[in-house]
Amino acid sequence: MDDFERRLKMLPLAGPTEGMKRRIFGDRPGRLWFVEVFRLRIPLGWAAVFALFAGIAGMFGSQLVPSKPAPPLQPTVNVQIIRSPSDRNLFDFTIPAEDFMTGELIVNVQAPKEI
């Protein structure tokens, strides 16, 4: 390209009007950001390398975070009433009753096992 061609090329061109694109394609709603992300063409090799590094970073990152102390283990308490003269369920407190826990009460406390 010589100087003359370069000089010709520098001249400003008339462009289409602002509404030209809308006239052809109409008003379209804007695409969602994740649709745009998926439209990007990323080489598969690069994506695999990125995923590998993200995995390694995640693995090391998880080791740096101090783990929370586990809550203290609670004992299990089993309460049982035997030889009760009443037929009803003595543990049903929704029904008003005159007698209260008649019979023999067996309480069994089971300590949790440390793992």
Add this chain to the structure above:
Amino acid sequence: MERVYDQYGSQLFTCALSVTRCSGLAEDAMHEAFCRGCRLTEVPHNLKAYMFRSVRNAAIDQLRQRRKTSTLLQDYIFDSSAGPGELAEQKQFKRLVADALLKLSKDERETIVQHLYADLTFQEIADMRERSIGTVTSWYRRGLVKMKDHLEV
């Protein structure tokens, strides 16, 4: 199709304008070509070349249909509105180039516009016009020589 418009829209418009010399007709040609392109069931092998050919054909059709009613642009394909920094000398040069282009033969003029202003390669122009690359190059060179003579460069 929208991506083609975003990428080559202004170049396609310049090509259409070089044929019609009227921005309204050039826009009509673009509209027609893109509508035709949207209706395609199969994407052509070379979509860019297809769209340039389609816009050119639509522009020729537009010109044939409405030649009498359209008003022709004074500055041909160039922006007629003077920019804030545009000197009188530059404006004069623009007008002279437009005149020089209009004095060329149709083939020479179109080739210069397509190569210089629409950034098409000689091979792309040759494919679009269905001519040999040698013919296209000679149109371009001959046109440039005529323009230099006209502008006394």
